[in-house]
Amino acid sequence: MQTEDVASLTRRPDAAYPPARRRVIAIVASLAASLTLFRLELLKRLASAGHDVIAFAPEDDPRVEQALAEIGVRFIRIPMARTGLNPLEDIRTFWSLRQHFKRVKPDMIIPYTMKPIIYAGIAARTLGIKERCFLVTGLGHVFSEVGGRSFKALAIRHLCVRLYRMAFRRATVVFVYNDADAEDIRRYHMLPDAVSPTMVHGSGVDLEHFAFAQPTGGGPVFLMVARLLRDKGVVEYIEAARIVRRSFPDARFQLLGHFDSNPTAISREDINDWISEGILDYLGTTDDVRPYLVACNVFVLPSYYREGIPRSILEALATGRPVITTDLPGCRDTVEPGVNGMTVKPLDVMALADAMALFARDPDLSESMGRRSRELAEKKFDVHMINRVLLAGMGLTD
Incomplete structure (x- = not known):
């Protein structure tokens, strides 16, 4: 199934899936919160279809x-270090998963x-678990x-390639979010x-939960939502904000996200320094980003991390921002430059500042481009449409 198949599927969120053989399905994540933040609708569909989902x-x-538990999905905690290359920790993860799989006997895994x-x-x-998606x-x-x-x-990349090959061998389906990942999978065989x-447009976004909202009036409010990592472009965002504030002192620059143990993490001291400087409004963390999206005029994510398709951007699109x-894989898939936003070269602070200044200079631009963002979300990123593609590729519809 190719990318164009997404557009051919109905988008009705309440459409019932045809019955499929009941399976025991194991979903494996590296962050527990991602199961509800990014996969909740998919998990609901699997459980409501009668599958035993773990x-x-x-x-x-x-x-x-x-x-x-409220949607009928069991949870099992496993040992896993999300970052780092400690082979003993990774062996422990592998062995734990293998022991759990032997016990629960899944028909299908979806990591x-x-x-x-x-x-x-x-x-x-x-x-010998054959259905591996x-x-x-x-x-x-x-x-x-x-x-x-x-x-x-290069040595780490070579090792990762070999491990990916071992994992993907005789896979039922391998879904990717962008052309660059698909090309690397082919390039490294x-x-x-x-x-x-099989291409899908990210994890999708619930267009009802993230409803369209008119931007508020007043001075421009820029919002960045991300884990506090340098690779996400936090430092570039701050440096660009300094430049923009020289011409637009009423502009506000907000940052929402949690601290991380990653080696490239932004420290609390960095955040406190930027707050003291008066350049940053740090919003902490939240279980519901919607009020912050509604309160901003423009969403900014100057990431140079290897993204799939950032969920934070999809939520901003749905809200109408x-x-x-x-201009990197994943990030650029969410923007039609000059239509619903702008793309800039990674690490280019001046280009980022110029793009933000454009919105500060013309407040009406946020409203017109924001409407196009919502249209793009409806066309490409509806979570229910994407889940139909996933389920069809997994053979979970008859």
Whole structure:
């Protein structure tokens, strides 16, 4: 199934799926919260179709467990270090998954993000689990243009390629979010040459939950929502904000996101310094980003991380906000430059500042481009439409 298949499917969120053989399905994630933030509608569909759905992830998160239980999905905690290359930790993850799979006997596994794909994929292969469906939400920073070309970086990339090949061997389907990931899968022969990855437009967004809202009046309010990592472009956002404030002192620059253990993490001291400087409104973290999207005029994500398709941008599109982001795989798939936003070169602070200044100079631009953002979300990123593509590719419709 190719990208154009998405547009041919009905978008009605209440359309029933045809019955499929009942299966035990294991969903494997690297972050428990992502199960409800990014996969809730898919999990609902699987459970409501009568499948026995079991979610695996690290961390104890009572709110996630409760939300999953309410839709009939079981949760099992596994050991997993989301970042880092400690082989002992990764072996522990692999062995834990293999032991759990032996016990619950899934008919199908659906892992997403790098470590779940690799270790759940290989564990399932060793147990003869034939239905293995992979969601490549991004191949990982090691495959990015800024991932580095040092001997260490290239060696890590080579190792990851070999592990991906082992996980993907005889896969039922491999979904990708953007052309760059599909091309890398082909370039590094992660799949047999005769097998192509299946394109989907990200994890999708619930267009009813993220309803369109007119931008508020007043001075421009720019909002960035992301994990607090340098790779997400936080520093460039701050530097561009300094430049824009010289000409537009009423402009506000907001940042919403949680601190991270990643080596490229932004520190609390950095955030406090920017607040003290008067350049940043740090909004902390939230379980509901909608009020912050409604209160902003423009959404900004200057990421140079190897994104799949950023969910934060999809939520901004659905709310009806123009987007400024980088001309990189995944990010650029959400913007038609000059129509619903702007793309800039990664790490280019002046280009980012110029794009933000354009909206500060012309307040009406936020409203007109924001409407086009909503239209794009309805056309390409409806979560119910995307889930139909996923379920068809997994063979879960008859």
